[in-house]
Amino acid sequence: MTNPTGSRSLSRLIRRSMNSSTLFTILVFAVIVTILLSIVIRPLAQLGAQLVAHSTMREMTSPAFPGNHGIERLEDLSPDASGFQRWWETVERQEVVNYRIPLIDGDEPLVYDEGREMPRELHTVDLIVELDGRELYRSAYLSPSGTAEEAIRERNWLYEYFNKPYLAPIVNDEGREIGLITSRIYPPLLVEIVGVTAVLMLLLGLLCFYVNYLLGKLLIGPMQRSLxxxxxxxxxxxxxxxxxxxxxxxxxxxxxxxxxxxxxxxxxxxxxxxxxxxxxxxxxxxxxxxxKVLTLHATIDGLTGLFNRRHFLELLAGRLEEPGLTLALLDIDDFKRINDTYGHAAGDVILEGFAGVLREAFGGRAVAGRFGGEEFAVFLTGVPESEALDGAERLRRAIGSARFELPRHGSIGVTSSIGMVWARHNRGTFEELYQLADAALYASKAAGKNRVTLADDSLLRREG
Structure with a gap:
């Protein structure tokens, strides 16, 4: 049955692929067997070569060795020395294992006690002994020509992996290296067969893994990805x-x-x-x-960009009891004359510029707002009285030194009168603070304008 989308049916595809997938899965064990062979055979071969090399070395470096072979020291050992042949035969026994196998009579082996066992020799170790720059011994199964390294070099990578040579230095009584024993397990037919078998099993295991991977990719992979x-x-x-x-x-x-x-x-x-x-x-x-429009209209003065009076009071509502409280009221001196002389457009330019100076003077430390007309307010907490006064003076001077460009009239400057109240720990309401600051502002105006007045119970004045 063909589906409307033209896609294959998942259940049918799984049923058709199940048998072949199961057969290939059985071959996975080949990987494990191959790994075990690679891990076990190589160290065993190294161990055997090491044992033979050290057995030969122990005999050569024993205290009785020079005397037994008619020489004074080990370096003098040569084929001309007496007893050399006996030493040669002793070393030769290290590389050959003699064993006996029964003769076969039909399909049954004969028993050993009948005396008809057949002795056999199995070459198990390749051995090269070099002493004082001379080669004293080389296994008969190795190439008689070339250096020891050339003679011991394997025919292929399989032998090289499983039959790595073991090198044992020969040291004299003074601790000087005078020779070298090179030994390795001879690659017999059994090792060769096992190696070939391991490779075949590994290939079959890899094939099994690859087939299962493809089947999983074709069957399970798309389903898992899609789900x-x-x-x-x-x-x-x-x-x-x-x-x-x-x-x-x-x-x-x-x-x-x-x-x-x-x-x-x-x-x-x-x-x-x-x-x-x-x-x-x-x-x-x-x-x-x-x-956004409503929020902007409800909180920001449209001309100056400062907080309007209502939002200014909202921001102050919860901060009136903070220590080191400062409330300053500012008024542009003779602003009505500016409007009358230059027009209301020029007055707007002055108001915008005045607000800019106010923002730059306090940055983000203070809350600044426009209370209406040319009157502005600044609220600040956490400063001592002297710092509040200094800040107000800097603001007054900054306003006095600022120049404002009026259309068709060039640039003009203005001054500002400031009245402020400072409280170390305020307990009054905003209206009370405002009345004190407003009285201080009135005192600045009455004293000649362009000055800062700090309000307290006696309306202390500070002239600029």
Whole structure:
């Protein structure tokens, strides 16, 4: 039966592939066997070569060795020395194992006590003995020509891996190295067969692994990927992370018909959700824009960009009891004359410039607002009285030195009168503080303007 999407049926494909997958899976054990062979055989061969080398060395370096061979010291050992042949035969026994096997009579082996066993020799070790720059001994099975390194070199990488030579230095009584014994396990037919078998098993194991990998990739892989993709689609829908889904829809890799049908339905859900979300987004954008406009109008003075009076008071509501409180009221001197002389447009330029100087003077440390007309207010906490006064003086001087460019009238300057109140620990209301600051401002105006007055019970004045 063909599915509408044209995809393969998952259940049918699994049934058809089950038998072949099972047969190949059985061969996986070959990898384990090959690893065990590689781990075990090589150290055993090294151990055997090491034992033979040290057995030969113990005999050569024993205290009785020079005397037994008619020489005074080990370095003098040569084929001309008496007893050399006996030493040669002793070393030769290190590389050959004699064993006996029974003769075969038909299909049954004869028993040993009948005296018909046949002795055999098995060459097990390659051995080279070098002494004082001379080669004294070389196994008969090695090439008689060339150096020891050339003679011991293997024919192929398999022998080289399993039969790495062992090198044992010969040291005299003074601790000087005078020779070298090179030994290795001879690569017998059994090792060769085991090596070939291990390679074949490894190849079969790798083939098994590769076939199972391909089957899994063809069967399980697409299903897992597709189900994972569907799971992520619905998870992102549930979490509200839908922008990319709305843009691209559900994108599936090559999959099976059953999963693709689910994906089609998921795509329909996303399309419908996209439509409703688009409508909601438009409504939210409209509301956000209206909210920003309302917030701006409710908190910011449209001309100067400072806080308006209402929002200024809201920001101060919870901070009136903070220590080191300062409230300063500022008024532009003779502002009415400026408006009358240059016009209200010029007055607006002065107000904007005045607000800019105010922002630069206090930065983000203070709350600054416009109370109306040419009157401004600054609120600051956490400063001592002297620092508050110094700051007010710096602000007064900065306003006096500022120049404001008026259209068609060039630049002019203004001055400001400042009245301020400072309280180490305030217990009064804002209205009480405002009345004190306003009285100090009036005192600055009355004293000739362009000055700072600090209010207290006696309205202490400080002239600029």
């Amino acid at each position: 994972g993709q569907l799971r992520n689609v619905f998870r992102r829908l549930a979490d509200g992370d839908v922008d990319e889904l709305f843009e691209n829809g559900v994108r599936m890799d090559r999959s099976y018909s059953e999963i693709e049908e689910i994906a089609v339905e998921a795509d329909r859900i996303i399309d419908n959700t996209k439509m409703y979300m688009g409508q909601l987004r438009e409504k939210n954008e409209e509301l956000e824009a209206q909210k």
